[in-house]
Amino acid sequence: MAVVTMWAMFLTGFLAAGDATPRTMRLDYFHTGNAAEERFALDAVVLEGAWPGHPNRTFDDSNLGKYYFEVVDKGTNRILYSRGFASIFGEWETTGEAKEGNRTFHESLRFPEPKAPVQIVLKKRDSQNAFREIWSLIVDPSAPTVDRAAPSGAARVWPVMKNGEPRDKVDILLLGDGYTAAEVEKWHRDARRLSDLLFAVSPFQERKSDFNVWALDTPAEESGVARPSDGVYRRSPLRASYDAFGSERYVLTFDNKRMREAAAAAPYEFVEIVVNDRKYGGGGIHNLYASVAADNMWSPYIFVHEFGHHFAGLADEYYTSDVAYQGSDSRPEPWEPNVTADPASARWKDLLTPGTPLPTPWPKEEFEAAQKGYQTKRREIRANHRPEEEMETLFREEQQHSTKLLGSSPFGSRVGAFEGAMYQARGYYRPQADCIMFTRTEAGFCAVCRRAIERVISLYAGK
Numbered sequence: 310m311a312v313v314t315m316w317a318m319f320l321t322g323f324l325a326a327g328d329a330t331p332r333t334m335r336l337d338y339f340h341t342g343n344a345a346e347e348r349f350a351l352d353a354v355v356l357e358g359a360w361p362g363h364p365n366r367t368f369d370d371s372n373l374g375k376y377y378f379e380v381v382d383k384g385t386n387r388i389l390y391s392r393g394f395a396s397i398f399g400e401w402e403t404t405g406e407a408k409e410g411n412r413t414f415h416e417s418l419r420f421p422e423p424k425a426p427v428q429i430v431l432k433k434r435d436s437q438n439a440f441r442e443i444w445s446l447i448v449d450p451s452a453p454t455v456d457r458a459a460p461s462g463a464a465r466v467w468p469v470m471k472n473g474e475p476r477d478k479v480d481i482l483l484l485g486d487g488y489t490a491a492e493v494e495k496w497h498r499d500a501r502r503l504s505d506l507l508f509a510v511s512p513f514q515e516r517k518s519d520f521n522v523w524a525l526d527t528p529a530e531e532s533g534v535a536r537p538s539d540g541v542y543r544r545s546p547l548r549a550s551y552d553a554f555g556s557e558r559y560v561l562t563f564d565n566k567r568m569r570e571a572a573a574a575a576p577y578e579f580v581e582i583v584v585n586d587r588k589y590g591g592g593g594i595h596n597l598y599a600s601v602a603a604d605n606m607w608s609p610y611i612f613v614h615e616f617g618h619h620f621a622g623l624a625d626e627y628y629t630s631d632v633a634y635q636g637s638d639s640r641p642e643p644w645e646p647n648v649t650a651d652p653a654s655a656r657w658k659d660l661l662t663p664g665t666p667l668p669t670p671w672p673k674e675e676f677e678a679a680q681k682g683y684q685t686k687r688r689e690i691r692a693n694h695r696p697e698e699e700m701e702t703l704f705r706e707e708q709q710h711s712t713k714l715l716g717s718s719p720f721g722s723r724v725g726a727f728e729g730a731m732y733q734a735r736g737y738y739r740p741q742a743d744c745i746m747f748t749r750t751e752a753g754f755c756a757v758c759r760r761a762i763e764r765v766i767s768l769y770a771g772k
């Protein structure tokens with residue numbers, strides 16, 4: 310009875326009489342600022358295809374994301390929909406460049422089309438990670454300025470794996486970038502292969518029936534995507550590129566509108582951009598998208614690791630690799646579910662292995678000494694533009710050393726609080742000695758990360 314009532318409340322806010330399913334409304338806006346301030350400006354309100362989500366799973370209580378938005382009915386002041394998310398601006402503002410000048414990024418919020426005017430309330434975490442309102446605007450779905458044109462039918466959407474109707478499943482959309490018309494069969498093989506890889510990893514493996522995976526064909530004029538540090542430039546359909554924020558391995562598209570307009574042809578909640586390239590690289594931003602290079606030996610690791618960021622808001626647990634982000638002296642409790650600033654009261658205390666000391670000892674100094682050598686070799690390979698095989702071999706050597714070292718620890722298989730996470734050697738703690746969010750381990754996600762993923766699956770597909 311409770312479910313029926315909740316569903317009826319949802320329908321009251323989003324459906325007109327006689328309608329079966331609302332369309333998806335997309336609010337496009339510009340996000341401008343620097344390390345000290347940010348501003349917002351409306352770009353457009355667009356109607357996409359049918360809303361892919363389930364009517365009774367509209368409220369996000371996961372507490373994930375640096376940002377959070379609510380769709381509030383103007384007539385009743387009732388919250389109709391909410392979601393947490395992260396953004397490219399949210400990452401960029403922590404870089405050195407953001408201290409020197411302004412940049413503008415294009416962003417989107419997606420929600421079921423309301424039947425009456427709503428207020429969109431955007432919130433951001435403060436220094437203590439509490440959400441505070443930073444922008445608000447009214448959206449009238451009957452306004453003539455709402456773009457009601459049907460999504461383009463030029464791109465072909467096809468099911469990689471379909472287990473049911475979109476409203477009942479978690480819908481993942483794979484977007485290929487840098488695949489020419491002559492490489493469409495390669496793209497199809499890559500899409501199926503990567504989908505299979507994801508669902509070979511727990512807990513995606515056990516919840517496979519709760520997912521649909523769709524793919525979109527977006528033929529490119531040239532093969533591959535841009536790699537500026539290698540002197541390679543491409544105008545690929547989604548404009549994905551290496552070297553985001555000066556990191557040669559970080560693959561992002563800064564053309565959000567182009568990506569959203571392509572994706573609008575399919576039902577989706579999560580997006581994976583697959584770039585047709587061999588060079589090691591990828592990226593993942595919570596509730597925005599993840600990316601992966603299709604042809605690297607480490608593509609399976611990259612895909613799963615980066616999808617963990619995108620899907621469940623998991624933090625990077627590593628701290629020895631070069632990154633563009635600049636740390637802070639403060640140590641607020643992170644919103645990411647797999648890291649903590651307080652080992653004595655770790656947020657995963659119910660999963661702690663009995664008798665495990667907090668903080669939990671591990672061979673930290675030995676690990677860091679080895680990593681220093683590996684990172685030096687890594688920088689040398691990239692600086693000299695050595696063949697990709699050399700980087701792959703180095704990563705294999707590093708993986709074997711790390712797996713053996715971390716597994717030999719007396720607490721290597723336990724859940725505890727291991728210092729070193731979120732790009733910081735001190736002050737942040739991860740749940741287990743090893744995890745795919747920490748190293749290129751073949752063991753997959755740790756117990757805490759698996760639970761975080763399960764919660765998100767249930768938010769979209771139910772239990």
